[in-house]
Amino acid sequence: xxxxxxxxxxxxxxxxxxxxxxxxxxxxxxxxxxxxxxxxxxxxxxxxxxxxxxxxxxxxxxxxxxxxxxxxxxxxxxxxxxxxxxxxxxxxxxxxxxxxxxxxxxxxxxxxxxxxxxxxxxxxxxxxxxxxxxxxxxxxxxxxxxxxxxxxxxxxxxxxxxxxxxxxxxxxxxxxxxxxxxxxxxxxxxxxxxxxxxxxxxxxxxxxxxxxxxxxxxxxxxxxxxxxxxxxxxxxxxxxxxxxxxxxxxxxxxxxxxxxxxxxxxxxxxxxxxxxxxxxxxxxxxxxxxxxxxxxxxxxxxxxxxxxxxxxxxx
Amino acid sequence: xxxxxxxxxxxxxxxxxxxxxxxxxxxxxxxxxxxxxxxxxxxxxxxxxxxxxxxxxxxxxxxxxxxxxxxxxxxxxxxxxxxxxxxxxxxxxxxxxxxxxxxxxxxxxxxxxxxxxxxxxxxxxxxxxxxxxxxxxxxxxxxxxxxxxxxxxxxxxxxxxxxxxxxxxxxxxxxxxxxxxxxxxxxxxxxxxxxxxxxxxxxxxxxxxxxxxxxxxxxxxxx
Numbered sequence: 187x188x189x190x191x192x193x194x195x196x197x198x199x200x201x202x203x204x205x206x207x208x209x210x211x212x213x214x215x216x217x218x219x220x221x222x223x224x225x226x227x228x229x230x231x232x233x234x235x236x237x238x239x240x241x242x243x244x245x246x247x248x249x250x251x252x253x254x255x256x257x258x259x260x261x262x263x264x265x266x267x268x269x270x271x272x273x274x275x276x277x278x279x280x281x282x283x284x285x286x287x288x289x290x291x292x293x294x295x296x297x298x299x300x301x302x303x304x305x306x307x308x309x310x311x312x313x314x315x316x317x318x319x320x321x322x323x324x325x326x327x328x329x330x331x332x333x334x335x336x337x338x339x340x341x342x343x344x345x346x347x348x349x350x351x352x353x354x355x356x357x358x359x360x361x362x363x364x365x366x367x368x369x370x371x372x373x374x375x376x377x378x379x380x381x382x383x384x385x386x387x388x389x390x391x392x393x394x395x396x397x398x399x400x401x402x403x404x405x406x407x408x409x410x411x412x413x414x415x416x417x418x419x420x421x422x423x424x425x426x427x428x429x430x431x432x433x434x435x436x437x438x439x440x441x442x443x444x445x446x447x448x449x450x451x452x453x454x455x456x457x458x459x460x461x462x463x464x465x466x467x468x469x470x471x472x473x474x475x476x477x478x479x480x481x482x483x484x485x486x487x488x489x490x491x492x493x494x495x496x497x498x499x500x501x
Numbered sequence: 502x503x504x505x506x507x508x509x510x511x512x513x514x515x516x517x518x519x520x521x522x523x524x525x526x527x528x529x530x531x532x533x534x535x536x537x538x539x540x541x542x543x544x545x546x547x548x549x550x551x552x553x554x555x556x557x558x559x560x561x562x563x564x565x566x567x568x569x570x571x572x573x574x575x576x577x578x579x580x581x582x583x584x585x586x587x588x589x590x591x592x593x594x595x596x597x598x599x600x601x602x603x604x605x606x607x608x609x610x611x612x613x614x615x616x617x618x619x620x621x622x623x624x625x626x627x628x629x630x631x632x633x634x635x636x637x638x639x640x641x642x643x644x645x646x647x648x649x650x651x652x653x654x655x656x657x658x659x660x661x662x663x664x665x666x667x668x669x670x671x672x673x674x675x676x677x678x679x680x681x682x683x684x685x686x687x688x689x690x691x692x693x694x695x696x697x698x699x700x701x702x703x704x705x706x707x708x709x710x711x712x713x714x715x716x717x718x719x720x721x722x723x724x
């Protein structure tokens with residue numbers, strides 16, 4: 187088995203929790219498959235020397251401000267080695283901004299398996315493009331299964347096993363399982379990436395998004411369900427668990443035309459929002475359910491409470 | 502700027518409103534008439550051609566029984582887009598979950614700029630103004646030159662639509678006409694997804710949701 191690479195997004199000075207969840211799954215895989223586990227991150231250093239046509243330079247012994255704490259955290263989360271790609275381009279979760287720096291890491295390591303946290307900011311832009319670049323299969327929202335011989339299974343039921351040929355990119359869903367932290371010194375390699383945000387893309391402006399534009403997960407509450415305070419409270423807990431907003435139907439005209447393309451749509455009661463662009467649709471109550479992936483029958487309150495207990499027990 | 506729009510290789514999972522929304526967005530981009538590219542079985546080609554015709558978008562249909570991965574379909578899209586000299590390729594990424602990976606594959610093979618999760622799009626001269634949803638933000642980009650843009654734009658709600666008829670307006674091409682070899686493409690073949698029955702027990706539904714649990718969610722301490 188070659189190397190396993192995990193992309194680490196940063197949330198301020200710390201690793202993104204979803205990236206750490208991917209690192210935890212990668213640790214289990216690397217131990218089971220006998221692979222070396224690399225954690226790679228991209229850091230913006232204004233004025234760092236680089237040129238558009240240069241190849242990456244390896245800086246041995248280089249120190250990046252703030253890297254000690256990251257090194258400690260990634261080591262404890264299971265990384266064998268850390269690769270830091272330094273770029274003079276501001277880091278945005280966009281292939282056009284950091285694709286060049288990420289490509290430097292891929293070229294340096296030539297990994298067989300690359301993991302991203304499914305909810306990490308860069309995953310949706312970098313994950314599939316990484317797959318296309320290394321010619322690998324792409325697994326969406328996978329999790330680790332199995333005992334001693336760990337394998338990955340994605341939401342479509344596809345498996346990735348140790349003996350599989352070819353490269354793969356996996357977006358790991360869920361959160362990190364609790365595991366004992368390690369305390370080891372690990373190597374840090376610093377790569378100075380060639381300059382180069384994609385000049386064809388220019389960020390003109392940004393503004394806060396409406397809840398209806400949420401693309402991760404949404405919990406939609408129908409008017410009937412919203413009449414029960416216990417259901418409203420449990421819906422809020424469920425939304426917190428999946429990291430999405432609660433959309434409440436108002437009965438207005440806009441509701442009748444609302445559509446969601448969030449990856450996960452959980453409809454509680456008679457919701458008006460149409461989840462037709464969502465990858466996974468769950469219905470709780472609300473009458474006959476068509477084109478859904480999962481459905482729990484009424485009464486809503488006990489079904490929702492039992493679902494929450496089952497989810498929290500898995501966490 | 503010449504626009505093509507990839508509608509995919511299979512009928513939308515749940516509704517055609519995202520297909521309609523993507524076609525309407527393409528039609529507004531102009532200045533020349535955009536071209537929809539669609540592949541797969543004949544029933545799907547005729548549905549896609551019918552919706553494209555209603556949106557005033559030209560259509561290229563590639564009939565094939567192949568079931569390919571994202572890199573395989575990307576090769577077909579690129580070959581078809583070259584026939585119309587498209588510089589901007591839009592992708593309806595909301596109608597089927599596997600579609601958004603095709604945005605990346607097309608962009609990678611073309612070495613084009615890539616933008617995913619775009620919720621509105623407009624043209625300003627030779628610049629495309631695209632707004633994408635990212636986390637809690639709507640980011641607006643100016644896009645110049647060759648680009649592949651994944652759209653998540655819903656059309657009007659539609660309860661049912663007329664049965665599509667074979668369309669004379671659809672330009673039919675086969676893989677050989679695109680310079681592609683089906684035997685070579687078959688290296689990217691995948692087994693089609695079997696339809697699945699909905700899960701109806703608490704444990705099974707919790708399993709489905711568990712891969713969406715946020716890594717940021719507080720732990721309850723439940724065993």
